[in-house]
Amino acid sequence: MSTRLRTVAGIAAAAGLLVSGTPAQAQVETGPWTAYSPSFTVQERGCGTVNGLTFQLTCSTADGDQRAERRYATYSGGTRQFEGSFRITSLGGTRVSLKQTFRESPDTGPFYMLAVERGGRLYAVHGGTTVATGATVGTTVRVNTVHNTATEIRTYINGSQKHKYATDGSSFYDKFGAYRTSSGQGPATVVWSGIKFWRK
Structure with missing residues (x-):
């Protein structure tokens, strides 16, 4: 690298440090949004395995708890935005949940689940509404969820709004990975990338 290029790179790095504490511009909806990094735990159950941001269901079992996920810290109040991109690298099964928002109170359980069928249809598990098509093997798809906990x-x-669902509860948490729905089964391999969180 030339001296000039090294200097430019150094200036860019320094500028990045200077703006790291400012509000971040999210991919969707009006801000200002502030970036944050919630903690998470890895969940592997049944034939689910996690390796970094690669999530696998290695069996075709159509019952039991089969999951490979990240579970993020609980949040309450305000508006939260999640962003991440997934790429399905193999899908021998069908009806596998990719992104979930769970309710923690007043009742614990799944609140909103985005799943994929073999063939690439993305759908909302509660109600079965088609959210989008084209989530086929090898295609990268960006997902943003914006959760106003009051509405x-x-x-x-x-980048295009495809679905909305009325809120019900006060405390929630995000999960993503690969999770067998009650009517689904593996095998499946999903690679996630570009994970970001904002709040306002």
């Missing part, structure tokens, strides 16, 4: 959760696919 609704909105889902964006590749």
